Amino acid sequence: MDNRDVVIAGGGPVGLMLACELALAGVDVLVVERLREIDPTIKAGSINVPTAEALYRRGMLPALQEYQQQAFEQMKAFRAGKGPSGPPPAGHFAGIMVSSAGVHFDDPAFRDAGPARSVFAVGQQAVESILGARAAELGVEVRRGTEVTGFDAGDEGVTVRLGDVVVRASWLVGCDGGRSLVRKLAGFEFPGTEPAITGRQAIVDLESAEGLQRSWNYTPTGLYAHGPVPGRVLTVEFDGPPEDRDAPITADEIQGSLRRVTGVDVTVTAVHSATRFTDNARQATSYRTGRVLLAGDAAHVHSPFGGQGLNLGIGDAVNLGWKLAATIQGTAPEGLLDTYTTERHPVGAWVLDWTRAQIALMRTDSRTAALRDVVTDLLRTADGSTYLAKKLSGVLHRYPIAGEHELVGSAAPDFEFADGTRLGEYLSDGTSLLLDLSDSARLRELASGRVRVLTTKYGGDLTGVLIRPDGYVAWAAADGAVAGLDEALSTWVPQIRS
């Protein structure tokens, strides 16, 4: 029988990211993916700072930049002849577009993310291609065209059924999307709120579309968006969830929804890609039961407003990968794997609420329209747009890690050292790193044999910074102090394998 450390159900972006993190740490992983090719359905159109940082740290920045360039070319084609584009948007909240022009980018929350800061317009398929190529480089087997059909989980491992084929694994991770079979069969609790809307997003060919406005638009019957890439349309109607979520999406359906919401007699002549969604918002109460774990949409579902789902899932994978690897290899500090749920559940809960708030503000009644005007005014102030930019970009994410210094719990800034190198260049091997920034013999003595140390210089007062494999700061201190380092090393750093 095939024996693996980990079987991952689902080779979407989250399954692939997790597989890369596990393989980098030397774990034997099998990804089982139902689809033969990357799903071409239009979904996420951009990534946030933590996602860009995660890929940058593992050497995937050039690929991100290449895909972003292609996206920019497409956007330029859509705008052609329509005048200057103005400052880029900071993002939107419930379709209220907010420009980046007033954002206080000198706010300390916008830490130095280095070159990762410059990549954002990278769509979901591009992320999946990049991760697929990286997984292949790392020797991960991605078994496409194969489904996880069932499993039996025990204390020692999981017997996973792929139709007639049986694989034995120490761990099973469900990265199998919003309707996760793994979640259902393992009996995870999945509480949340019922859906009120049907949304549709598609790439289509249109005729008689001159009356459609670009960007996001409210109408008496709903909300629609047009652009920023050619043929992209999105509609929202408050008519409850679709009767049959699996029914094929036709040109007639998209056209009908567009006509109802926009009031324009537009004709859809071809559908290149289309998806329906609702605002069903649910989250697993724990992301682990025994030897079965969940990550990505399998652990949380919500409407796509605010562009967080892909980012949330990539964050899960990056948080889980090193913890699961160390647990498998017997090098994990006690309780490390439990911190996966404690750290990631609150981030997911925030995203669910962020999307619920937007749905509340999208309702078509006149009281909500009045409230939307107030929120629009507030968001378009400098403080409002800065608030939105910080929330959407993910720079406010912090984990509840004990420690006095303000860096503890946040993603490490991409320090530029005195020799011109940057932190990101030292994180590609996926292990923890202790920066010795004040040539501290005491720090090196405490770290000896326990963690990789980089003695270097930069222009601040920090003694040192302990960075976990996921790029988050587990310890930092200034002015020569090393208090708390010993404990942080014991709590967060897997033992070095000889």
Ligand SMILES: Cc1cc2nc3c(=O)[nH]c(=O)nc-3n(C[C@H](O)[C@H](O)[C@H](O)COP(=O)(O)OP(=O)(O)OC[C@H]3O[C@@H](n4cnc5c(N)ncnc54)[C@H](O)[C@@H]3O)c2cc1C
């Ligand atoms: C219209 C729309 C717009 C969106 N826009 C954004 C956005 O702007 N920004 C953003 O961050 N997010 C956005 N999202 C959300 C984002 O697409 C998802 O959060 C993301 O795809 C989650 O990744 P995942 O890997 O967890 O799940 P999925 O992408 O769903 O991948 C799961 C994979 O598992 C496979 N699978 C399922 N069951 C099995 C099985 N039993 N055996 C084997 N394989 C299986 C599936 O084929 C699939 O490939 C959007 C989503 C939609 C629908």
